[in-house]
Amino acid sequence: MKKTINLIKRDRYLLLLVLPAFLLILLFNYIPMGGLLMAFENYSTKKGIFGSEFVGLENFKQFFSSIFAFRVIKNTFLLSFLNLLWGFPIPIIFALMLNELKNGPFKKVVQTVSYLPHFVSTVVIIGMMISMFDPNFGLVNVLRAKLGLDSIAFMSDASWFRTLFVGSEVWQNFGWNSIIYIAAIAGISQDLYEAAKIDGANRFQLAMKITLPSLVPTILTLFILNCGWMFSLGFEKVILMYSPGTYAVSDIISTYVYRKGILGADFGYATAIGLFNSLINVVILLSVNKISKKVKGVSIF
Incomplete structure (x- = not known):
């Protein structure tokens, strides 16, 4: 003491x-x-948390027997997986490419422009997408019309929902997510590059043999953390992109929880689904962390 x-x-x-x-x-x-x-619990706002009827796993059974369970789990997994598949490597590639530019005004402008979308609110981003992909006056469909192609209602077409969702996520965040890789690259010893140049290495070989391997610990650490948030897709963006034609592919766990908990006031049921979602994240985090530790010796705990 x-x-x-x-x-x-x-x-x-x-x-x-x-x-x-x-x-x-x-x-x-x-x-x-x-x-x-x-x-x-069969939660009641009148009785409170400690006064409501205890029902055990009944809320979980109700969810898994629901016709929506498979759909929301599948959609959440697919959107999360596609986000990780495209959103994780692109900041790394961008940081490597940016590192090849000489320090100067152009490099600073590129960095600044890539960071800006991160600070634009989700509401504004969706508003921009609605204007750009409008079937009558949107820029994309105007260009398609000039090329003699038919107009497409992108925002209400289920086949385009995942592409638009993931594409906008990548565009909005790749610059911001690249910052940590740029910082890690700045910490690499220049002696390694000088020695490799003496041995005749070109710029591509320097990037592949020195820069990228030096980033592996950072990449794996961030990959583990990203996997831990894999099923934590927010409902805000999905709800803003919602339309009757896209429900089958856009309904995810968080939007289902929002409908049941906030709109339907079924708090016990919504809490059970949210807890299930968190448990999935924990299992994925522990699994990926263990695999990374065993294969590369890199882990977050």
Whole structure:
């Protein structure tokens, strides 16, 4: 105890600096975990969490016997997988390409332009997409008409939903996500490049044999973290892109939880689905972390 008190006195200013973040996590991440009890109850707002009827796994059984269960799980997995498939490697490729540019105004402009979409709200992004892909006056269909092609209602066509969703996600975030790779590249010793140049390596070989291998620990760490959020697609963007024609491919776990919990006021059932979603994320995170640790010796814990 005396040793602990001495450490607290020594690091009191650092602890004070961390205190706001600690309180934020405590208030919004740990205390709300008490609400998970609703997943096992026939929750009533009148009776509260501790007064509602306990029903065990009944809410989970209800979900898995629902006609929507397979659809929302499948759609969530496909959108998450496609996001990871396209959204994860593109920032790496962009960082490698950006590294090949000489420092100057053009490189700074490219970096700035690539970061900007990240700061545009989702509502504005969807508004831009609706204007661009409008079947009558949208830029894309105007160009198609000039080429003699038929107009396509992209935003209400189920076959285009995943392409538009993933494409807009990649465009909005690839520049921002590349920052950490650019920082990691900046930390690579220049002696490695000089030695390779002496041995006759060209620029492509430098990128493939030095830059990319040096990024492997960073890439794997971020890949593990991304897998941990794989099933955590937010409902905001999907709801903004919703239309009757795309329900079959756009309905995901978070939108189903929104409909049942917020709109339908079935809080116990919605909590059970949300808990199931979180458990999937935990299983994926632990699995990918274990595989990465075993194969490459890189893990987050």
